Amino acid sequence: MTDNNNPQAWESLCLTEPVLIHKIDKKSYWIISDDLDDRAREAVNLIFNNEDDLYSFWKIGSDQELSSVAMSINAGRGSLKEQIDFIWVAPEEIERIGIELIPKLEGECFQSQKLHYDAILNKSLALELCKYLMSADDGGSHQDSGRVLRLKKGKMKRIAAYMESKACRVFLLPETDCECIKI
Numbered sequence: 001m002t003d004n005n006n007p008q009a010w011e012s013l014c015l016t017e018p019v020l021i022h023k024i025d026k027k028s029y030w031i032i033s034d035d036l037d038d039r040a041r042e043a044v045n046l047i048f049n050n051e052d053d054l055y056s057f058w059k060i061g062s063d064q065e066l067s068s069v070a071m072s073i074n075a076g077r078g079s080l081k082e083q084i085d086f087i088w089v090a091p092e093e094i095e096r097i098g099i100e101l102i103p104k105l106e107g108e109c110f111q112s113q114k115l116h117y118d119a120i121l122n123k124s125l126a127l128e129l130c131k132y133l134m135s136a137d138d139g140g141s142h143q144d145s146g147r148v149l150r151l152k153k154g155k156m157k158r159i160a161a162y163m164e165s166k167a168c169r170v171f172l173l174p175e176t177d178c179e180c181i182k183i
């Protein structure tokens, strides 16, 4: 079934298979140096610096899923339309590196809750992940942005309008149930 209001965020990112995403504060954190070792080390310092080594990942494979996850991420920020920068990794890459993903319901949107995972990443595992993904950047099919992608403000506006039209719970807090799960 086609839906003309669909924001087509997924297609615009040129992703074809389900991926796991991890939100980062700034895209520039990922591309801070030309030297692979420096670049990976800085990324760990800037992105993977939680004291408890616990990081949120969301598994997305469609517009619907990306849109709902974007709403959940931004529900905790200043605006639902704020741009989102994130890195992505394929499930088989997560497995290869030896990162364990623990399903954990999180966020206000009922659709996105089940797409959320906790990953425990100590510094050496985080460094391995960054190095792996940064090496994969070279010669890949996403050369302008590699493993770091951005949902720009214009795209976020369309996603937010779409999710509001689907009565996503993030727009109805706190008293109403999320209806977008029925999309």
Ligand SMILES: [Zn+2]
Pocket (backbone or CB within 6 Å): 068, 108, 109, 110, 111, 112, 167, 168, 169, 170, 178, 179, 180, 181
């Ligand atoms: Zn929702």
